[in-house]
Amino acid sequence: MNHPTEQDVTPHHSIPSSSGRRGWVRRAMPWLLALLLVGAALWWWKTNEGSPAExxxxxxxxxxxxxxxxxxxxxxxxxxxxxxxxxRRQDIRISVNAIGSISALNTAIVHAQVSGVLQRLNFQEGQQVRAGQWLAQIDPRVFQAALSQAEGGLARDKAQLDNARIDLERYRGLLAKDAIPKQQLDTQEALVRQLEGTVKADQGAVDSARVQLSYTRVTAPIAGRIGLKQVDLGNVVQPGDANGIVSITQTQPISLIFAVPAVHVPTITARLRSGAPIPVEAWERGGQRQLAVGRVATVDNAIDPSTDTIKVKAVFPNRDEALFPNQAVSVTLQLDVLTDVIAVPQAAxxxxxxxxxxxxxxxxxxxxxxxxxxxxxxxxxxxxxxxxxxxxxxxxxxxxxxxxxxxxxxxxxxxxxxxxxxxxxxxxxxxxxxxxxxxxxxxxxxxxxxxxxxxxxxxxxxxxxxxxxxxxxxxxxxxxxxxxxxxxxxxxxxxxxxxxxxxxxxxxxxxx
Structure with a gap:
């Protein structure tokens, strides 16, 4: 008996093969692309359609x-x-721009020169002080007693010296009459010289005690702006204190340190030798406001080889105290002026x-x-x-x-x-x-x-x-x-x- 084969039972309307599906996609692809292009063209025309004027x-x-x-x-x-x-015709300045740092012309830390209890502070923080102005007072009683003791010793030795000098004159008269031996006169002369040395040493002790007493009155070593106090009343201050009592910075005048390219060194030094002032302007870092105008004081003695620049020091009067130590500013250094030249706006x-x-x-x-x-x-x-x-x-x-x-x-x-x-x-x-x-x-x-x-x-x-x-x-x-x-x-x-x-x-x- 013959059994039906697989080919006999397979229907004629079977599912198309994968190769048939690929062929259908290839035939439809051009139509899909055409539709996409038409849609893109319509979208572009719609979005780029302008006004009647355009x-x-x-x-x-x-x-x-x-x-x-x-x-x-x-x-x-x-x-x-x-x-x-x-x-227009005008003068044009030849300038160099830089960044600089303000520094005080002088800075002093006021230390106590003797140990003692701080009894008084005679300054307001931030005020301007004069050189020699009284700033603080240390307890002076110990030093006053030492001065009195030294002065007592000096008075005692002076009295002994005066008595020795009187005896010396008396011995000289007696020796002239052969009333005393020569040795006694020589001994008296040596005693006078000894007492003179003692009096001189006593005078030195008095002077030293008087200086130590003066150190209890603390004064400003320089004129300038006083800072914040570093010690409070009632504390024992000593010469070895690291922060001292207070610091003073001299801000009138004040200095500015900045660096310029070494190529400008000949121009700067030539003008300094001729005595012509070299103007320097200090501006805020943003360049919106001018702070002060000064002049170049000097330049450093060597060029920095790592940056090919040289440091320049300028001095500002700073009467309005617009500049502070360690302040960063923008600097404009005027090297020369072009006189009566044709000038146009830079934007042109x-x-x-x-x-x-x-x-x-x-x-x-x-x-x-x-x-x-x-x-x-x-x-x-x-x-x-x-x-x-x-x-x-x-x-x-x-x-x-x-x-x-x-x-x-x-x-x-x-x-x-x-x-x-x-x-x-x-x-x-x-x-x-x-x-x-x-x-x-x-x-x-x-x-x-x-x-x-x-x-x-x-x-x-x-x-x-x-x-x-x-x-x-x-x-x-x-x-x-x-x-x-x-x-x-x-x-x-x-x-x-x-x-x-x-x-x-x-x-x-x-x-x-």
Whole structure:
């Protein structure tokens, strides 16, 4: 009898094999990828869809070439709002900055010179004292008794000496009459000399006792500021006490120790030899407030080879006691002064492929680059060498949106001043200015277009073609003259904040 095999009992609609499933996945994969790409494109279009102003300008805009002047060049010929400041001639100080430590000119620890009970303190902690001022009193009774004893011994020996001298004169008269032997006279002379030595020793003992008694009255060895007391009344003080009674620091004048690079040693020593004062300024560590002004007193006798610096000591009068010992301060050492040099704000000096340069605002409200050689910087102003003249205006804010020959409109550097300079309602600046006014090229639409360009630049969208030629873009018709003035007066951050809501709702731009 034939039994059915495994192949006979297997149904024809069996589960597909693993190879069949892989083939199905491979056929469906392109469709899945296509769906993902379509979804990503829709999401990108939805999130990057801008306001009507941005849509209109993006359709007609192109990427401008980058000029050699440096900075972004998307704004080609757009009228850009910038801040400028005039070039001027002034004195520029050549200075070296360092960190230093204040130290007292002299420091003294007042110790007791004799042992005894502290009976009195005659000072207030923190007060200024004079040299020799009475500070404390130690119990003097023991030392007064010792002085009295020494003075008694001195008086006794002086009386004996006086009696011996009288006898000596008497013996000399008797020897002249041959009434006494010569030996007796010699013995009396020796006694007088012996008593003279005793009296001298007694005088020394009296002086020593008087000095010991004076030590019970503790006085200030130097003038200066007194510190906190180190011992209380009623305690026994001794000369060997480590902390003494109190410390005094001389703070008027006071010294400052700091280190400068060794390359400045010839300049410093030359000025010290000539007797010319070298000014030194002490500032708070944050550099916000000047504490005192002094002068260099001397320099160390050797350069530190590990740091290639040399220590400098400066002295300050410190009449207002603004400086304290061990205080850390920022130091500005003035080495020299450049007299009557061309100076520009430090923010105006840029660096590019051609070196250091500045943007100069021309009479026709365009900018041109001038290559300069930078020098010393003093309080935000930099000495430069180059084709600059006093009273020429250099751009200090908005340089990243400029190129050679770009049109600009000058605005105040302070945003508060910009807001206060907005024009009154009743027409645009273009309508109020005459056709011959150079500032007529910087009208409200150009300023608002520049503001919009600044926002699009920050968000990555291209600038409007209407702004590249200076003409009014279509979306500007939806802004009132007051809004255009306010947009022009905004800082870049304010402009970005103003344009951001337009991406969420394009019907009406928010009012500034």
């Amino acid at each position: 849509s209109d300008t993006a359709q007609a805009s192109g990427r401008a070439d980058r000029a050699p002047g440096g900075g972004g060049r998307r704004f080609a010929n757009a009228v850009q709002p910038v801040s400028a400041q005039a070039v 000096v840029l660096r590019g492929a051609q070196g250091f340069y500045v943007y100069v605002v021309n009479d026709d409200n365009t900018v041109s680059t001038r290559v300069v050689t930078p020098g010393a910087v003093d309080e935000g102003w930099m000495a430069v060498e180059g084709p600059l003249k006093p009273d020429e205006k250099v751009v200090i804010d908005g340089t990243d949106r400029l190129r050679e020959g770009a049109k600009v409109e000058l605005i105040a550097a302070d945003p508060k001043q910009r807001a206060g300079a907005s024009a009154p309602a009743g027409g645009s600046r273009r309508q109020r200015r005459g056709p011959d006014d150079p500032a007529s090229t910087t009208s409200q639409p150009a300023a608002a277009a520049s503001a919009a360009g600044g926002e699009r630049r920050a968000s990555g969208s291209p600038p409007a073609s209407g702004t590249s030629t200076g003409e009014r873009p279509r979306w500007m018709d939806r802004l009132s003259p007051e809004q255009a003035d306010k947009v022009k007066a905004m800082s870049p951050d304010e402009r970005r904040a103003w344009f951001r809501p337009q991406r969420e709702g394009r019907d009406n731009p928010p009012s500034p």
